[in-house]
Amino acid sequence: MSDIVLDVRNLRVDFPTRRGILTAVDDVSLTIRKGEILGMVGESGAGKSMTGMAILGLLEPPGRIAAGSIHLSGDRIDQLSDREMQDVRGRRIGAIFQDPLTSLNPLFRVGDQLVETIRLHTDLTRAQARERAKALMREVGIPAVEERIDNYPHQFSGGMRQRIVIALALCAEPELIVADEPTTALDVSIQAQITALLKRLCRERGTAVMLVTHDMGVIAETADRVAVMYAGRLAEVGRVEDVVQRPRHPYTVGLMGSIPSLRSDAEELQMIPGAMPRLDAIPPGCAFNPRCAHAGPKCRQDVPRIDGPGAACWLAMEGATA
Amino acid sequence: MTAILEVDALERRFDVSAPWLNRVIERKPRRTLRAVDGVDFTIERGQTLALVGESGCGKSTIARLVTGLHSPSGGSITFHGDRDRMQMIFQDPYASLNPRWRVGRIVAEPLRTLRPDTPDSMVSARVDELLRTVGLSPSDASKFPHEFSGGQRQRISIARALAGEPEFLVCDEPTSALDVSVQAQVLNLMKRLQREMGLSYLFISHDLSVVRHMADVIAVMYLGRIVEIQPTADLFANPLHPYTRLLLETIPDLEAPKRDRAPMGGEVPSPVSPPSGCSFHPRCPLAFDRCKAERPLRRAEVHDRRVACFACEEKAHV
Ligand SMILES: Nc1ncnc2c1ncn2[C@@H]1O[C@H](COP(=O)(O)OP(=O)(O)OP(=O)(O)O)[C@@H](O)[C@H]1O
Ligand SMILES: Nc1ncnc2c1ncn2[C@@H]1O[C@H](COP(=O)(O)OP(=O)(O)OP(=O)(O)O)[C@@H](O)[C@H]1O
Ligand code: SF4
Ligand code: SF4
Ligand SMILES: [Mg+2]
Ligand SMILES: [Mg+2]
Numbered sequence: 001m002s003d004i005v006l007d008v009r010n011l012r013v014d015f016p017t018r019r020g021i022l023t024a025v026d027d028v029s030l031t032i033r034k035g036e037i038l039g040m041v042g043e044s045g046a047g048k049s050m051t052g053m054a055i056l057g058l059l060e061p062p063g064r065i066a067a068g069s070i071h072l073s074g075d076r077i078d079q080l081s082d083r084e085m086q087d088v089r090g091r092r093i094g095a096i097f098q099d100p101l102t103s104l105n106p107l108f109r110v111g112d113q114l115v116e117t118i119r120l121h122t123d124l125t126r127a128q129a130r131e132r133a134k135a136l137m138r139e140v141g142i143p144a145v146e147e148r149i150d151n152y153p154h155q156f157s158g159g160m161r162q163r164i165v166i167a168l169a170l171c172a173e174p175e176l177i178v179a180d181e182p183t184t185a186l187d188v189s190i191q192a193q194i195t196a197l198l199k200r201l202c203r204e205r206g207t208a209v210m211l212v213t214h215d216m217g218v219i220a221e222t223a224d225r226v227a228v229m230y231a232g233r234l235a236e237v238g239r240v241e242d243v244v245q246r247p248r249h250p251y252t253v254g255l256m257g258s259i260p261s262l263r264s265d266a267e268e269l270q271m272i273p274g275a276m277p278r279l280d281a282i283p284p285g286c287a288f289n290p291r292c293a294h295a296g297p298k299c300r301q302d303v304p305r306i307d308g309p310g311a312a313c314w315l316a317m318e319g320a321t322a
Numbered sequence: 323m324t325a326i327l328e329v330d331a332l333e334r335r336f337d338v339s340a341p342w343l344n345r346v347i348e349r350k351p352r353r354t355l356r357a358v359d360g361v362d363f364t365i366e367r368g369q370t371l372a373l374v375g376e377s378g379c380g381k382s383t384i385a386r387l388v389t390g391l392h393s394p395s396g397g398s399i400t401f402h403g404d405r406d407r408m409q410m411i412f413q414d415p416y417a418s419l420n421p422r423w424r425v426g427r428i429v430a431e432p433l434r435t436l437r438p439d440t441p442d443s444m445v446s447a448r449v450d451e452l453l454r455t456v457g458l459s460p461s462d463a464s465k466f467p468h469e470f471s472g473g474q475r476q477r478i479s480i481a482r483a484l485a486g487e488p489e490f491l492v493c494d495e496p497t498s499a500l501d502v503s504v505q506a507q508v509l510n511l512m513k514r515l516q517r518e519m520g521l522s523y524l525f526i527s528h529d530l531s532v533v534r535h536m537a538d539v540i541a542v543m544y545l546g547r548i549v550e551i552q553p554t555a556d557l558f559a560n561p562l563h564p565y566t567r568l569l570l571e572t573i574p575d576l577e578a579p580k581r582d583r584a585p586m587g588g589e590v591p592s593p594v595s596p597p598s599g600c601s602f603h604p605r606c607p608l609a610f611d612r613c614k615a616e617r618p619l620r621r622a623e624v625h626d627r628r629v630a631c632f633a634c635e636e637k638a639h640v
Contacts, residue, residue: 043501044472157589187376187590188528192572196583214501217574221581244576258506260535262558262575267513269506269535275471 002074003034005175005208006055010307011068013050013059015279022279024050024063026232029307032176032208037199039223039240040212041255043276046229048212052178054078055210056095057085073175091121094169094207096198098181100161103168104153110137110164111149114171121172136167140197159190166198170205177202180212195222216259220244225309228252231276231287233303236311248311251288286313296321326403326490326522327365327388333396334358334383338594355594357383359546360397362620365490365539370516370523372533372554374569375543376590381526385410385494388524403490406436409483413495415475419467425478426463429453432486452481456511473504480511492524497532509536530573534558542566545593545601548620550629562629564606600632608633 013025025047032038040048053059055070057080070078077088089095097103105113114133118124124132130149137145140163153161162182169177179198183191199222202209211223219226219240226243228236228251236249247253257270274291277283286304289295296314299321304312314321339345339352358380365371373381386392388399389410401408409432412418419428429449433440440448450460456477467475476496483491496512497505509532515521527533533540534554541551542563550563561567571583588605591597597604603613610632618630624638 043503159589188572189376189568190589192583215574216502217576217579220576220579221574221583240579244579255503256576258503259576260506260509260531261577262531262534262573263577268510271506271510272503275473275504 004031005034005036005073006030006032006210007069007071008051008055009069009071011051011054011070012066013047013054013063014066015063017062019280023066024232024279025054027068027305028229028232028234029068030227030234030237032210034175034208035203035206036225037202037209037211037223039219039226040210040229041214041216041219041226042229042235043214045276045279047232048214048229049180050232051229052180052210052212055176056089056093056178057082058089058095090117091172092175094172094174094177096162096165096169096177096179096182098184100158100165101153103165104161106153109150109152110156114164114168117168117171133167136170137164139201140164140167140170141193142167159186159194162186162194163197166194166201170201170207173205174207176208176210178210178212181214182211183218184213184215191218198222216244216255228255231282232279233287234306234312235288236313237306238309248316249288249313250292250294250315252311254291288313294321298322323366323369324402325364326367326401327524328400328402329361329363329384329388329397330400331397332358332361332384332387332394332399334380334387334392335395353594356546356596357593358387361543361546361548363539363541363548363551365522365524367522368516368520369538370525370536371539371541372525372527372537373541373543374527374530374533376528378545378590378593379543380546380593381528381543382494385492385524385526389492401490407486407488408490408492409486409488410492410494411476411479411483411496413498415472415479415499416467418479419475419482421467423466424463425453425465425467425470428467428478429463429481429485432482436486448485449481452484455484455515456481457507471504472500473507476500476504476508477511480508480515484515488521490522490524492526494526495528496525498527498529505532512536530569542569545591545596547601547630549602549631551620552628556628562625562634563602563631564608564633565602568605600630 008030011025011028012023015022015024028051042048054065065078069076072092111133115129118129118132134145134149142148142163183194195218223240226240227234230251236243236252247256254272260269272291283290285300285302289299294315298314304314304317306312334357336355336357338355340350363371375381387394426449429452430445433445433448449463453460453462458477497508525536537554540554540557541548544565550566561570599615600613600618603609612632618632620627620630624635
């Protein structure tokens with residue numbers, strides 16, 4: 001059996017609006033293997049969350065999957081009913097969002113929430129499930145579990161709540177975890193703890209992870225491979241070391257150069273002129289062409305596309321943009 | 323060098339008690355939060371001092387005290403410049419621009435306040451010039467804030483601040499809401515303006531790599547106190563306080579990622595009931611008895627007042 005857990009082929013997500021159809025995710029193809037962490041980066045509005053939400057079956061109408069397919073360990077999941085998809089989310093895909101409170105019910109003790117989730121997916125007794133919940137809380141690093149298990153979510157700090165959400169996501173031993181900006185709302189010294197935890201647990205269990213973030217630093221330290229998105233499309237996909245140290249797409253090159261470095265003392269940061277186009281104003285050809293110093297005639301006509309590792313750029317793919 | 327701002331033993335407390343009736347019924351005591359707890363620093367003319375530290379450590383409260391939006395509960399702030407020429411840039415470029423005003427009116431406002439007699443034609447010429455300075459176009463003056471991206475809105479905030487002919491700018495997380503590629507545009511602009519106009523900045527950020535790029539001097543805060551203050555190069559080459567070292571550890575290094583890091587544990591404690599003595603002691607790997615009992619101060623004989631830590635003090639004496 002192949003060890004590909006997530007296989008996304010030519011995914012397109014559309015938002016029909018009064019003024020026409022907006023394409024938020026345009027022809028995105030990705031795979032994630034067992035035990036692998038795929039980082040998704042890109043600036044605000046690039047389509048990272050929409051890709052994650054499409055995989056989770058949580059797109060809010062009028063948003064919808066307009067083309068492509070999504071397979072989870074060989075099973076097609078993009079055409080399931082809401083009820084079937086709810087079951088897949090419970091058992092086979094875990095979700096972690098930026099705000100831990102969206103995943104926790106404020107009215108229930110965290111222990112009860114863990115026990116309920118565990119019992120939904122196993123045939124453990126209540127007492128056994130409670131033991132399992134305690135073990136999970138210990139595993140994610142909650143101190144004094146015996147006392148804390150009966151606390152309510154608001155009695156925990158932001159970092160502790162996110163640990164509990166991770167425990168909750170792991171309850172059902174999912175094949176895939178989609179984590180959308182899981183540390184963005186946390187303090188910097190806590191962020192590192194949470195990403196290290198997520199990474200360790202997934203390694204130990206062989207869980208595939210899609211880690212969505214706008215923070216290249218988090219990706220560099222956590223992910224195995226990275227997908228860079230720009231204006232709804234994939235700009236570059238590759239092994240983290242390659243993309244960070246030898247980016248090939250001009251947008252990725254600019255992105256890396258604009259991050260203040262810990263080593264360089266350059267007075268000026270590198271800049272990408274202009275801004276990412278809005279969805280209703282994506283230029284023909286390569287979406288990056290108005291900001292690209294290498295743009296040629298071909299770039300203004302034909303959309304460069306990738307469906308595996310590489311850079312979606314005519315210069316990188318063909319050595320010319322004429 | 324001459325100082326433009328001197329802050330001495332600055333304190334700000336907030337009353338965070340439950341409402342009076344609840345206090346009486348539930349017998350809860352009055353509670354005070356020390357948001358800023360004895361802070362000293364000096365900013366030299368033409369330089370940038372940065373405040374860094376995690377959420378809730380008191381950075382914005384200091385910005386509000388310096389600009390007069392809050393009054394101090396203790397200590398003093400001495401500004402050796404023209405009060406009318408101090409301006410502030412806020413974190414959120416969405417909330418800080420009046421959505422019903424056109425950009426031209428937003429940018430002109432501080433100018434009209436500073437020099438109410440300026441004829442309209444001169445005001446609009448100045449607005450055009452300011453918009454060009456920050457990389458926008460004079461035709462943008464007739465648009466509304468919602469027609470701009472985040473980075474462009476932050477440039478509008480900067481143009482507005484410049485309209486007040488500032489000599490001193492307080493910048494509270496000016497790029498935290500922006501993407502890195504847009505952040506680079508704003509930071510480059512701020513540096514260029516400083517070079518060209520000799521501006522002084524109080525620059526607030528939680529991002530140490532941004533601060534390293536922008537600041538001449540960095541003050542590291544923890545729970546309302548400055549635990550370390552050093553010139554930027556020295557702070558990065560030779561961090562003294564254990565908390566500073568923890569923060570430096572957490573900066574991802576793109577050139578040499580620490581992929582198997584073992585991050586330091588612990589949580590940021592509540593500022594309402596901070597730990598006794600050195601408030602960092604529950605998380606500090608070097609903590610010893612004295613740290614729980616006594617508050618460390620920045621002392622002249624310990625690294626020239628650069629650090630408040632007993633472990634550094636003992637080392638400095640041997
Ligand atoms: N209901 C909607 N109608 C129309 N467009 C939408 C809707 N929801 C989202 N979009 C658009 O879809 C695009 C992709 O958004 P998405 O949330 O995936 O971005 P992102 O990469 O996650 O950004 P961020 O870093 O800000 O979270 C954006 O341009 C957004 O404006
Ligand atoms: N008006 C207020 N009333 C009560 N408490 C306040 C008030 N303003 C700030 N505080 C508290 O003072 C402390 C310092 O807040 P401040 O906003 O200065 O932190 P900060 O360092 O700017 O944090 P952040 O990085 O999150 O912006 C926090 O604990 C905050 O909750
Ligand atoms: S395809 Fe052309 S415009 Fe697009 S990134 Fe490559 S060179 Fe630049
Ligand atoms: S004073 Fe003590 S607890 Fe505080 S930082 Fe120094 S060694 Fe650590
Ligand atoms: Mg998102
Ligand atoms: Mg603040």
